[in-house]
Amino acid sequence: MSALTFELRTEPAQRLDLSPLTPAGLAGMKPRNIQAIAIGTSRQALTVGDVFKLKGTDVAKLRFVGTDARCDFIGQGLTEGEITVDGDAGAYLGSKMRVGKIAVSGSVGPFAGASMRGGRIDIARNAGANAGGMAVGEAHGMRGGRLSIGGKAGALLGERMRRGLIIGRGGAGDYAAARMIAGTILVKGRIGRWAGYGLRRGSLILDKEPKELLPTFGDCGTLDFNWLRLLDLQFKANDSRFRVGYRARRLIGDMAVLGKGEMLILA
């Protein structure tokens, strides 16, 4: 069986809510019923059939082709299966997801992986603000799983994150790891201002020192960290391109709050 593919016919005139299109949501549905699912977000009613051309039958593996930044909520609350996006995605990609995989070949809008609890999201290019952060109405950001961003992440990366791993390969905007509770955020490349603002616990790992460091972080010097070896070997097993080594400068903070988090600048 080939993956159930949703190919965008034309650029939609309104933002689309694609949250109903998940493997669990579509299980057991006939194509006719899938085409009738409402995905519009304005007064003008819009269904899957109006916007997408459907191919394939395997609902455990969904594929979106030619989507753009107006295609919101792809894989929201995902509980099983895989979703591949050949194109861009809008806001809330994989937010609140629990299990499964989402891979995006392009860029995504804000709130990607927001408040996700498990599973894995791989974004090939850029992510908007609040990636791995708090979904609206949630008390915490990402609570588990792995979010990988190939390009630049926007502001508030991993805000109020509580568990899990975020990897940013192309830098991040302002307030990375802001108010983070726990978990690990790894950013390669340039990072914006006020990184680690309100950091309670958790680790923000950077490959270069930020231009501006918050004064509420205390310097512990450059040290060996055995747990980085665990992380490194995990990357080696899953993602051969990424290396962290085991030596880093540790800045502990944010002393303005609990102050038990850390910013590790790889040596």
Added chain:
Amino acid sequence: MVRPHGGVLEGGQGRRAERASARGQVARPRTGVMSKLKIKGVEIIETFAEAFPMVGTRIIITAPTQKWALIAAQTMTGFATSVIACGAEAGIERLLTPDETLDGRPGVAVLLFAMETGKLQTQLRNRVGQCVLTSPGSACFAGLEDEKKLKLGASLRFFGDGWQMSKVIGGRRFWRIPVMDGEFVCEQTTGLTKKAVGGGNLLVLGRSHRAVLSACERAVKAIGEVPEVITPFPGGIVRSGSKVGSKYKGQIASTNDAYCPTLKGAVNTALPLNVEAVMEIVIDGLTAPAIALAMRVGIYAIAKGGASEGITHITAGNYGGNLGPHHFHLKEIIA
């Protein structure tokens, strides 16, 4: 280990014969006693080693060098020969190369056994806390996957006094506890098996102390290559096998007089006159098949030098079959 009498060399003699005659019966030799199984002239007594169920776990200790991983492991497994007075039986299973460990550093696999889960938990916490946490550069990881768990870092983390941090990597939780040489990384839990077996054993009889010691050393080395087992006694060898009870009140175990060469003329001995020394190899394992394999490897290693080297008999200790469900019959093991 508490051993009442171990293997019987001469069926139909000694106390059994006396009791039988008191009843007006004639004691028959025990089954197969006279079958004379031999390997290179060393007689294998047709008896069985009686072992008992235990709970066990494995942990992996790593360090910057193999030397320091070994020091931590040796310290942790010290004073862990017998549950009678040590609280646990523990030993080094094998050394691990950097590509076999989670953190890519040299390591050591350690096995720890006890009679009850609670006691094993206490011993694990105390031994890792006092001997591994304290050892320079060490880290400690789970070495056994099982649904049942024992706390490892989950209890040791409190040493961090609030500065400890937890990290979940690859679905496993680790604790980073700040210490004076950096951080002690310790996995949250390790697996627990209730299918472990303790007390697998071999008794080696020989014409000289030197011959028996040499054969036992060879056997312990060979058993060291078998996975999932340890030989917890000093150098893997016990020279003071014991029997249950004593003439003295409160003494739960006392010397196994039937196997003491200096008492041959005074007690109901199990030894021929030409035997000058007896040593025992006790084996604990995570599974019964692992014990059986270790015993087989041990028997062939002992008999390797043949009878001409001075080894006369290989036998095993049992409690007459009343102690536990695990009976390792030497005849079946060498088959």
